[in-house]
Amino acid sequence: MTPPAPIRNILLISIEDLNDWIAPLGGHPGAVTPNLTRLAQRACVFDAAYAPAPACSPSRTATLFGQAPWRTGLYHNRHSWAMHYPRGGQRSIIGQARRAGWRTSGAGKIYHLGRSGLDPADWDRWHDSPLDRFAPISRCVRGGLLDLDSDFGPIPNDAPPLMDDRTLAAMLPEITESAENQFWAIGLYRPHLPFVVPQRYFDMIETPVALPPGLSGHLFDPDDRSVWDQIPAAGRRFVFPKMGKSLVEMNEYGAFLHAYLAAIAYADARLGEVLDRLEATGQDAHTLIVLWSDHGWQLGEKLAFRKFTLWERALRVPLMIAGPGIAPRRVAEPVSLLDLYPTLAEAGGLTPPHPLDGQSLWPLLSGAASDHRPAVSAYERFLHKRPPGQRRSFLASTVRSGAHRLIRYHDGTMELYDHGSDPFERANLLADGVPANLAPLLVELTAALPDLAPPVPPRLLPQEIRDTPIKEPAAIAIT
Numbered sequence: 284m285t286p287p288a289p290i291r292n293i294l295l296i297s298i299e300d301l302n303d304w305i306a307p308l309g310g311h312p313g314a315v316t317p318n319l320t321r322l323a324q325r326a327c328v329f330d331a332a333y334a335p336a337p338a339c340s341p342s343r344t345a346t347l348f349g350q351a352p353w354r355t356g357l358y359h360n361r362h363s364w365a366m367h368y369p370r371g372g373q374r375s376i377i378g379q380a381r382r383a384g385w386r387t388s389g390a391g392k393i394y395h396l397g398r399s400g401l402d403p404a405d406w407d408r409w410h411d412s413p414l415d416r417f418a419p420i421s422r423c424v425r426g427g428l429l430d431l432d433s434d435f436g437p438i439p440n441d442a443p444p445l446m447d448d449r450t451l452a453a454m455l456p457e458i459t460e461s462a463e464n465q466f467w468a469i470g471l472y473r474p475h476l477p478f479v480v481p482q483r484y485f486d487m488i489e490t491p492v493a494l495p496p497g498l499s500g501h502l503f504d505p506d507d508r509s510v511w512d513q514i515p516a517a518g519r520r521f522v523f524p525k526m527g528k529s530l531v532e533m534n535e536y537g538a539f540l541h542a543y544l545a546a547i548a549y550a551d552a553r554l555g556e557v558l559d560r561l562e563a564t565g566q567d568a569h570t571l572i573v574l575w576s577d578h579g580w581q582l583g584e585k586l587a588f589r590k591f592t593l594w595e596r597a598l599r600v601p602l603m604i605a606g607p608g609i610a611p612r613r614v615a616e617p618v619s620l621l622d623l624y625p626t627l628a629e630a631g632g633l634t635p636p637h638p639l640d641g642q643s644l645w646p647l648l649s650g651a652a653s654d655h656r657p658a659v660s661a662y663e664r665f666l667h668k669r670p671p672g673q674r675r676s677f678l679a680s681t682v683r684s685g686a687h688r689l690i691r692y693h694d695g696t697m698e699l700y701d702h703g704s705d706p707f708e709r710a711n712l713l714a715d716g717v718p719a720n721l722a723p724l725l726v727e728l729t730a731a732l733p734d735l736a737p738p739v740p741p742r743l744l745p746q747e748i749r750d751t752p753i754k755e756p757a758a759i760a761i762t
Contacts, residue, residue: 286630286645288608291569292465293380293631294458296557298550299339299392299475300590301576303599305547311496315487315548318555322574325605327648331617332602333658333683334578337590340364340395341662342577342620347375347394349624351640351659356739358663358678363400366739371404372636376624378405379633380466388457391450391470410453412446414472417479421535428529435478435535435542437485445480447471447553455556460564466631471553474546474580484545484552492540497584497596497707505531510585513711517692518592520677521664526588540582571606571630575620584707591662593681593690595700595708598660604648614647617658617683657684657731663738676738682731689728699725 304310307323308330335345341352344364352358355367368374373382381387381404390410394400401409420436423429444452454469473480494500505527511519530536554574561567581587581596590597600620621641628635629643646653661680681690688708690698699721700708712718717725 286571286606286608288606289569290571290607290630291463292467292566293385293571293627294557294561294573295377295393295466295468295627296554296572296574297343297391297393297468297470298554298574298576298601299470299472300578300580301474301547301550301601302580302596303601304544305551305601307603308599308601311493311544313489313493313544315544316551318551318558319574319601319603321558322554322572322603322605323611325611326572326574326603327605327609327612327614329602329604329614329618329644329647331615331658331683331685332575332600333598333617333619333660334576334600335619335621335660337578337592337597337660337662339577340400343393343395345640346575346577346620346623347377348637349376349621349628349635349639349641350637351621351733352661353680353733353735354638354640356736358661358738359665360395362739364394365402370402373402373404374636375402375405376627376633377466377468378402379628379636380631381405381407383631383633385464385466385631387466387468388454389468389470390453391447392472392475393468393470408457410450412450412453412472415446415477415479417477420477420479421538422533423529423535426533428533429526431477433476433526435476435539437482437542437545438479440481440483442481445473445549447473447550451553451556455560458557458560458564458566460566462564462566469557471550473550473553474543478539478542478546480546480549484548485541487548488541488544490541492537492544495540495582495584499707503527503531503536503583505583505586508586510709513709513714514585514698515692515694515696517677517679517694517696518690518698520666521592521662521679522585522587523589523591524586527583527586536583543580543582569607571627572604573623573627574601574603575623576600576602577620591664593660593662593679595683595688595702595706598681598683604644609648610650612650615685616647616653616655617685618644618647618655619658619660657682657728659683659731659733661733661735665738678735678738680732680735682728684728684731687724687728689725689732691729691732697725699728
């Protein structure tokens with residue numbers, strides 16, 4: 284199905300680590316997201332959109348190349364897209380757009396690992412936005428319980444511009460009244476850790492901050508392992524509870540929630556600047572806008588923090604698409620970020636260079652009947668062993684249908700949740716075996732799970748990737 288109206292430009296906006304707490308998804312009651320609401324009012328909002336993996340690099344790789352982790356073997360943050368795809372091959376949706384004649388420009392976090400995670404052949408113009416660095420703020424960091432990259436707290440309102448401010452300073456001038464055949468990519472880094480933004484965004488958040496909805500009003504207790512009673516041992520391996528213990532020890536759990544919400548408010552304000560620019564130039568009427576986050580984020584549900592699990596909070600993402608011919612609507616069917624590549628390929632008149640694992644969203648965008656497949660995700664948890672270089676790998680996958688989530692771990696143990704009655708996934712329906720009445724459903728959901736390809740050995744560690752020099756072709760201008 285083709286787009287219902289001509290598209291002059293395409294704008295891809297990624298917001299890092301943004302979970303479903305935003306107002307358009309009815310998440311946390313304290314979220315301040317007027318600009319996400321503003322976009323939602325003119326967009327198709329996908330109420331059940333999911334990342335193909337609960338981590339930055341595999342999710343962004345799968346989304347931008349259109350192929351699932353179980354096809355490529357790229358499951359983990361130690362896996363770079365360059366371990367599977369040739370540099371200079373223009374296999375990503377951005378590279379394909381450039382090959383087809385679109386002028387591509389971008390800044391911020393689009394791929395993982397910043398500039399060294401880029402393929403220069405994808406870009407006509409790339410604007411550098413180095414990461415921010417801060418002195419320690421929180422008691423947890425100053426006390427050595429968390430590392431500096433996990434810090435949180437306010438900085439003065441007159442502090443130097445942050446990375447996302449610099450990203451917009453570079454990219455907004457690219458959006459002009461006469462712009463045509465442009466493919467803009469803007470990657471907002473917040474609300475990624477450290478949750479450090481100016482004080483005015485902390486002041487926007489009502490205090491005391493409400494607990495995460497997934498806790499159902501119960502205080503967060505890092506020692507309450509009863510929340511794991513219905514989770515198989517393999518599932519517990521995916522949880523990293525240290526952060527929660529540190530926050531409670533330093534009496535900063537509430538401050539951490541506050542800082543995450545402040546970082547969301549900061550990102551929302553940056554989105555507002557982009558929307559203002561589109562409207563001021565008249566490009567809002569001609570531009571296909573695709574807003575997405577690479578995965579969800581957990582703040583104590585089942586003692587989990589960050590991402591890295593296969594539960595709803597780590598996988599559900601905001602996804603909104605607006606543009607010519609797209610009427611405001613809500614879509615309840617589960618979709619995947621894997622669906623963005625075929626959707627953008629149709630919008631840009633592109634021919635994918637390899638098989639795609641997603642489905643075009645244009646039928647859903649137009650309100651047509653659709654037989655969209657359930658959303659599938661996978662992740663690899665691994666443990667290092669001695670001697671150095673050896674490790675144990677634990678692969679798991681999950682499928683999210685309209686009513687259920689099934690998770691299957693490496694040892695065959697499973698979790699099944701009924702989202703109609705249990706949206707926060709507290710009651711594992713398979714905790715005591717497979718009830719006879721659920722056997723047909725289990726067969727149906729299990730059939731949707733993929734055969735997991737072996738993970739690609741992490742030939743390059745993240746720091747080595749960052750330190751690898753890139754030869755810039757003459758066609759790319761890096762500022």
